[in-house]
Amino acid sequence: MAATMLSRQDIDALKAYVSAPGNFGQNQAESTVRLHVTHSNLKAEFIELRLDLHMTVDAVKYKLSSHCGTPATDMLLQLRNNNGTLISILTDSQRKLGFYSPQDGWALHIVDTNPNSLSARGWLEDTSKVQKYTMTDAEYRARDNTYWKYKEQKLKEDPEWTAEKELCMRRGIDYVAPKQREAVEDEDFMSAEAASMRVGERCEVDPGSKRGVIRFVGKCDGLPKGHWVGVQFDEPVGKNDGSVKGKRYFTCPEGYGSLLRPDKVKAGDYPEVDEFKFSDEDEI
Structure with a gap:
């Protein structure tokens, strides 16, 4: 045919x-x-x-x-x-x-x-119920072709090597080392930015235009002074489950949550990204 x-x-x-x-x-x-x-x-x-x-x-x-x-x-x-x-x-x-x-x-x-x-008794959210595979540091370092060995070799070649520096080199762009982050002494740091955000609002986080829902707004014990925003991402691109250093600020699946400074978060009409939407460059 x-x-x-x-x-x-x-x-x-x-x-x-x-x-x-x-x-x-x-x-x-x-x-x-x-x-x-x-x-x-x-x-x-x-x-x-x-x-x-x-x-x-x-x-x-x-x-x-x-x-x-x-x-x-x-x-x-x-x-x-x-x-x-x-x-x-x-x-x-x-x-x-x-x-x-x-x-x-x-x-x-x-x-x-x-x-x-399947959703009863926390099986879909409580990762502690799932038996996890663990490996000792000695077992990991004995393996070949691991990131640890790759990083070790790169640091021998360049003591100032970082993953970000490597990516810049591969992309053919100049690498600019990040500035030393100054300690925040102001208890109300970014309070104005935080005041405009509400728990439950949809949001987008930069860098990366990652989308999710605001789950927490406020100060965090054990973290640098000032205000923070807790976000539950739509995809597992976060760093935690809503708890940091043993204290819980909100609840979400592991790997979906992060705490960020308010200037990294934009609240608004940010629905989940539609994977089926064509871009202008798509061809059939």
Whole structure:
């Protein structure tokens, strides 16, 4: 069978359709609503979704099941407003989501009715329940082709070697060593920047344009003076689970949390990045 070739006009039309409101783009159509999703067995508000008001409750459940691990048949959905007040229970699986009149920013709370669910008893969030493979320093150093041996060799060649310096060299750009960070003595350091942020707001973090949700705003014992912002990232690009030096400031899965200075965080309408959105350089 001969392959069908798309014309340039067809490709442009397809891109326009994919990026249009209500498809895979970031724009919001009139028939969609932005809802936070919470779960009876999971501590964190783990996602914000755009849902079509024409979807049936059953279809919404199946969509949610791919995000939380609870089968649609084990779900009871509750619609709650911005204050957490229960508005309605979505018991009729064939009714459209729009029948319940949800509003942007409200929450869909998933009640997992299965006592033996995978999400029960903290198995999806508490990493201490998972048996981990451990290796002694001696065992690691005895291995070949490890980062430790690579770093050791590089430092022999250049005592001032760093991973950042290596990346600059590979990219063909000049490396500028970071300045020595001055100690902060002001207890109210960056208080003005922190005052504009609220727990629960979506945000973007630089460098890297990493997106997530603000989970903490305030001062941190054991860290340099001033204000800090705790962020739960959408992806595992963080450094902790919301606790630092033995003190917990918020709760999220391990590797999803970080504490940053407020000037690194921008609060606003930063929905999760849509992996299916085409860029102008995409070809088919």
